[in-house]
Amino acid sequence: ASAVPTSEELVLRALKDLGDTELKEFKWYLQKSEVLGGLPIIPKSRIDKADRTDTVDQMLHTYCESIVEIHHKTFKNVNIGCGLGLTQMLKFILVAFSFNKTLLTKLQGSVENPQKSGKSKAKEQIFIEVNLTIKETNEFSTEHEIRQIESASRKIAKPEKTISYDDIFKGHSGKGKQIKMMMTTGMAGIGKTVLTQKFTQNWAEDKANQDFHFIFPLSFRELNAVKHRKFKLVDLVQQFFPETREVDISNSKEFRVIFILDGLDESQLPLDFIGNKKVTDPKESALVDVLLTSIIQGTLLPSANIWITTRPTAASQIPSKHVDMVTEVTGFNHAQKLEYFRKKYRDDKLVSKTMPYINASQSLKTLCQMPVCCWITAVVLEDLLKNREEEEQLPKTLAELYIKFLLVQFRQKAVTEAETQWNLSCKEKILSLGKLAYEQLQKGNLVFDQSDLTASGINIKLVSVFTGMFPEIFKEEGEQGQANVFCFTHLSVQEFLAALYVHLTFMTSQTAVDKALQSPKGDQDMFLRFLLGLLQPSSQSLLKGLVKETENNTQIIQEAIKYIKDKLDAELPTEQSINLLYCLNELNDNSLVEEIQRFMSSGRLTVDNLSSAQCLSEFHLHNTVNMHKAPVNNDHLKYFKLTFAQT
Missing domain, CATH: 3.40.50 (Rossmann fold)
Known part of the structure; x- marks a missing residue:
């Protein structure tokens, strides 16, 4: 944020907007205790012959900087001759002194550290100009x-x-x-x-x-x-x-x-x-x-x-x-993402590795239109590429990215290096937060009160332990004297924790797919992507100590892939089908694309040898790479096979 003008400058500008007669009358009121509402007067001997700069010095000396820090607009916006009298005007000035000081103090931190209100110290946020x-x-x-x-x-x-x-x-x-x-x-x-x-x-x-x-x-x-x-x-x-x-x-x-x-x-x-x-x-x-x-x-x-x-x-x-x-607010375009990461990192080498990584994943590319998701990505990649002794492999799925984000938060609060792996206390808290995330996600709630926490098994007296262990994930907010509310940093964080809770407790991937398809508005789409991504061996490795060690997940993953492909061959609405393709990405399954590429190389790409799933996958791939092409709808999908017959 830019520097605020000094108190002297602000008040002097204001006094310059007063005529000589108005200035004399204004100084007269500064000598009247009944007008000043308990504030000390300025004796006539000190103010009577004072010019504008001397008057500023006397006001600063008498009322101190904390009271007189105000913008000159509060003077020139009040019509002294017809409207407020000088008594009311002086009261207005003194009110505005305090109001503007309080507002600026609150706001100068909030643009870089935005929060709805209250106690929590939210994440660093680099401000990028958007229209x-x-x-x-x-x-x-x-x-x-x-x-x-x-x-x-x-x-x-x-x-x-x-x-x-x-x-x-x-x-x-x-x-x-x-x-x-x-x-x-x-x-x-x-x-x-x-x-x-x-x-x-x-x-x-x-x-x-x-x-x-x-x-x-x-x-x-x-x-x-x-x-x-x-x-x-x-x-x-x-x-x-x-x-x-x-x-x-x-x-x-x-x-x-x-x-x-x-x-x-x-x-x-x-x-x-x-x-x-x-x-x-x-x-x-x-x-x-x-x-x-x-x-x-x-x-x-x-x-x-x-x-x-x-x-x-x-x-x-x-x-x-x-x-x-x-x-x-439509979010960041490519240039604004680039500007964000340059300001966040101040390291061109990190930026040069981050942008290709984001653009390689359509899901992440979409999420990073949101500043908060740029921040999550930056936190993880900076930890992997800059702060670790050896560069670790970058996350291949959204689930991996969010697991590493959770790990970064945990490491920052760990007292010793030995504690940087999941421990029992941490697991219990993640399960409690995950249960809260899941139950409130089903209700469509992003903000929770104390009764919601209690219903999910979180002891209100111990809530500071949760916000302390994961300060950039779970927040408590509320002004003094008001009932506090709680929320996760972002909806995607809530969806990830909900998926982690479900993964650790009860739901199978097939059940989750069916549940997501029952939601016509896509309320379960991201939850499902996270849940399937957690099945990956790379995710299981990151969660070691948090999840039970199981036998090879290969069979479970293959069953999930087959189940999704069977659903893709059904007549599903376009957006649901496309979400299932993103789910296959989370499972690192490229078989549909590979099959299409094999058909193309053989010259046998026709309507007869493409399944509905393959057809949709090719159209999705084509449309993802060529963003300027016509929009997708069900009619396009029905007729897309016909284009192959002419190939």
Whole structure:
């Protein structure tokens, strides 16, 4: 983050915006204790003949840096002559001093270390500039996000309109209406929270959106903690931003504010836009849910701007008539991935080994559109290529990559080298976390409360042991005085731990395949890939000490491969079939591709000697290599065999 201007510079800029008469009156108020709300006055002898620079020195001397660190916008955005009187203006200045200092302190760490809220020290996150893609439709897919992004990668790329996150409230909607309500969608871990934090930080550092007096960043995780309480609007704001107690932000004639509501998909509020009362009076107390629906509908604080972020699956909770523009965070392209790894490693040799590794795996290439998955990959590869005495073999499957990620976390917390292999205590904790991951995955939950942990056999009193042993995998979050919530670093980490738990306990691969095929939205796709990848001898070797030593898994793997091929020969929907091909990749089975290549080399590649599985495999291979080709659908697959008849 860039350096914040000094307190002296900020206040001096502000005072330069006051005329001589206004400056004299301002100094007069600095001598009145009843105006300063308990703060010390500045004696007339010290302030009366002071010019602007001397006034700054006296304020710094009297109020100290922690109070006067504020941007000059707080002065010039208040019309002294018609609006706030000097008494109110001075109160506003003092409130803004404290508000901006607190906000900057919180945000300057959060852009590099993003977290929804609270205690946990989240992973290092290198900020990469990305624009928001403007969506032309308010229709949202409910399919698993990996399925969405993989499907999108097979479609023809079309030019799309984009907008900078700093400019979202500067334009107009397609209907010519000034944008007041913005929604941004994107899959878990794609960088939505980081963008809202960067937006707020740029405002607080005087770089953008200076026509707004306050920005209030709130997460639905925070709001969930007070969902049963009633508040007046001002009291709700003061609950999370106590620095604003001396200012009535509901005075819409004087203050322009932005509410950022981050993580709608984690909301536990009903958001009943039909049944909820429409509150209009800022002094009326109501449940948080009612206040939010009233603000979004514009009956309460109608001048406020609102920015909501969410995963696509929850976007429809907000009626489209209240949304002026929908944007999407689509993740990193190739150049942005490259920039990320260069900033993360600061080592061109590591970058040169990482990028080919990612591009060799279509699954990993897709996952790394998400910054959090770039980070996971970087953690593992840096450990293997840089920090180990001898370069180890790079993971061949996603399951191996995530096992090594788990190992890196465990090694970092091991007291001695002898402890760096799995021990009984570690196994028990992984099983407990895996059970939590699996049970909550079945419910579609990414955020859990204490009752969820207890139901999975985790002792709440010992939860710090879990977060301490695996701080970059399992996190506890919550502001002081609020009920804490828990989550895994990313959905893919939860899916991996769920698969590891199942692998260690009860489910066969055939059962898992059937269960995944019963989920039309692809909710079990990544879980299944991880589960099958755990069968590999290389995975078993990494898990030695954690899993029971068994006889050769070759027969189990071959049975799983045969079962998947039989399913591929059935008439399955395209996306399910393609996921099964990814599953074969996790099992290191290339037999379908090899069979096709053998047919091609013999010149006998015709409709009669290709099974449905082979046909689909060739089409998938062809489409993966040639991303610019036409998109895949069931009609293409039906007619794809006909192209071979003409070969």
